[in-house]
Amino acid sequence: MLADKISERFGFDTGVGGDVAAEGALAAVLGRATQRRFRTEPVADGLLKTLLACAQSAPSKSDLQQYSIVVVRDKELRRAIAELCRAGRQMDEAPELLVFCADIRRGQKIAELRRHPHANNNMDTFLNAVVDAAPAMQALIHSAESVGLGCCPISALRNAIEAVSEVLALPPGVFPIAGLCLGWPAEPAPTSMRLPPSVVVHWDRYGDDKLADEIDAYDRRRHERQPIAPNKQRNVDLYGAAPFCGWSENAARQLSQPERAGFRDFLKGHGFDLA
Numbered sequence: 001m002l003a004d005k006i007s008e009r010f011g012f013d014t015g016v017g018g019d020v021a022a023e024g025a026l027a028a029v030l031g032r033a034t035q036r037r038f039r040t041e042p043v044a045d046g047l048l049k050t051l052l053a054c055a056q057s058a059p060s061k062s063d064l065q066q067y068s069i070v071v072v073r074d075k076e077l078r079r080a081i082a083e084l085c086r087a088g089r090q091m092d093e094a095p096e097l098l099v100f101c102a103d104i105r106r107g108q109k110i111a112e113l114r115r116h117p118h119a120n121n122n123m124d125t126f127l128n129a130v131v132d133a134a135p136a137m138q139a140l141i142h143s144a145e146s147v148g149l150g151c152c153p154i155s156a157l158r159n160a161i162e163a164v165s166e167v168l169a170l171p172p173g174v175f176p177i178a179g180l181c182l183g184w185p186a187e188p189a190p191t192s193m194r195l196p197p198s199v200v201v202h203w204d205r206y207g208d209d210k211l212a213d214e215i216d217a218y219d220r221r222r223h224e225r226q227p228i229a230p231n232k233q234r235n236v237d238l239y240g241a242a243p244f245c246g247w248s249e250n251a252a253r254q255l256s257q258p259e260r261a262g263f264r265d266f267l268k269g270h271g272f273d274l275a
């Protein structure tokens with residue numbers, strides 16, 4: 001039943017889902033998980049190209065389609081990227097690596113071709129391009145998962161954004177928002193428990209009065225099902241390993257240290273005015 005899938009997703013009975021059989025697209029979305037272990041068999045070219053067409057079927061702001069996808073097939077390039085961003089085994093093992101990029105360059109070129117000024121190298125266009133790339137990636141993930149493939153998005157690509165952009169010959173105005181490892185799953189992936197809907201979904205007006213209690217309860221539910229092992233806890237060198245490290249403690253530990261602080265400077269030097 002869909003209700004069981006929803007309970008599995010949140011770790012408690014939400015009363016949602018009703019008496020509906022767990023099949024089709026809703027069941028697939030509710031049961032999905034990021035896959036980090038892949039079999040070696042390749043993804044057939046025809047299937048990959050179909051999935052890319054699915055990605056391009058995603059909505060885009062004003063139909064401007066301000067994103068690009070780089071399919072990284074060259075083994076040397078794959079190795080170079082894996083070494084640069086140290087994103088884990090999935091980067092070595094996944095048969096396919098796709099890189100989803102925000103792309104304001106194409107719009108600039110089109111403006112030039114049509115002899116109009118491009119008057120929008122600004123924060124809004126930057127955001128639009130990022131937002132265009134994200135649903136394209138999600139459309140590919142959803143389509144891939146619907147045929148039994150597994151996916152792992154890789155923001156770790158941005159750990160070495162300058163070098164990765166060079167390896168992929170990304171010109172000014174184009175930068176990677178995330179990589180996507182793709183392949184046939186080697187093992188089932190666990191369902192990751194989500195924050196309760198009462199924390200994430202707001203009806204009519206935003207409110208977080210009960211946040212502290214809700215987060216405590218969520219931490220306990222998650223710990224019971226999937227405790228965060230000491231070697232998975234963030235910044236153990238600074239904060240030590242805790243026998244009970246809830247999701248919120250781990251998130252706060254992560255957020256306590258600046259990540260990718262040079263990103264803005266990279267963008268500024270890579271064709272984004274961010275005006």
Ligand SMILES: Cc1cc2nc3c(=O)[nH]c(=O)nc-3n(C[C@H](O)[C@H](O)[C@H](O)COP(=O)(O)O)c2cc1C
Pocket residue numbers: 032033034035036087088152153154155156157178190191192
């Ligand atoms: C934009 C984005 C970037 C991500 N980057 C990475 C990554 O670099 N490495 C990784 O192992 N997983 C990455 N993930 C996967 C998340 O860790 C995963 O979605 C999250 O832990 C929830 O698990 P689930 O997708 O199985 O529900 C990324 C996910 C998104 C949406």
